[in-house]
Amino acid sequence: MGEEDRILAAMRRLTAAANKIDGAYYLCAKKMGIKENTLALLYALDDGHPHTQKEIAETWLIPKTTINTAVKELMSAGYVTLAPASHTREKTIVLTDAGRAYTTQMVGHITAAERQALEETLQRYSMDFIDAYDHFAQRLCQALQQTDSLGDDNERIV
Numbered sequence: 001m002g003e004e005d006r007i008l009a010a011m012r013r014l015t016a017a018a019n020k021i022d023g024a025y026y027l028c029a030k031k032m033g034i035k036e037n038t039l040a041l042l043y044a045l046d047d048g049h050p051h052t053q054k055e056i057a058e059t060w061l062i063p064k065t066t067i068n069t070a071v072k073e074l075m076s077a078g079y080v081t082l083a084p085a086s087h088t089r090e091k092t093i094v095l096t097d098a099g100r101a102y103t104t105q106m107v108g109h110i111t112a113a114e115r116q117a118l119e120e121t122l123q124r125y126s127m128d129f130i131d132a133y134d135h136f137a138q139r140l141c142q143a144l145q146q147t148d149s150l151g152d153d154n155e156r157i158v
Contacts, residue, residue, distance in 0.1 A: 014136075025040075037062050037067070037070055039106060039110075040060050041056060041060075041062075041070045041071070042103045043107050044059070045093060046104075046107045050094070051092065051093055052088065052090040052093070053090065053093065054090055056093070078098050080094060080099050081094050081096060
């Protein structure tokens with residue numbers, strides 16, 4: 001196998017692995033009876049830090065309109081409120097007490113499974129695994145942005 005074939009095979013393997021991860025989260029959300037993007041929003045809010053809709057949209061690559069819809073649904077259910085952010089006109093999404101309990105219920109078993117998978121992975125590979133995967137994701141987003149595969153210049157990803 002030549003170098004080009006080896007790189008292509010590695011890319012397909014990496015892409016398949018990333019799709020398996022995405023698919024696993026999709027199936028978890030479906031099994032829990034919530035939308036995949038709602039699960040991603042809850043996951044983002046579970047870190048205990050304040051976030052605006054814009055920050056979550058940019059970090060998680062979810063359209064702002066989708067995040068807005070999920071926030072409205074979670075607000076209607078009493079799980080989140082919006083509070084003024086100190087550094088911008090945007091509002092910060094805040095979990096209510098009921099929202100924290102709901103998020104723990106929805107995200108708790110996923111983070112436990114992630115922790116187990118990561119601990120097993122790190123027994124075999126160093127923490128460089130995380131740095132390498134993050135580096136690859138950033139380089140891929142930049143390369144795709146340069147080829148216009150990810151939309152116009154107003155939609156920057158990194």
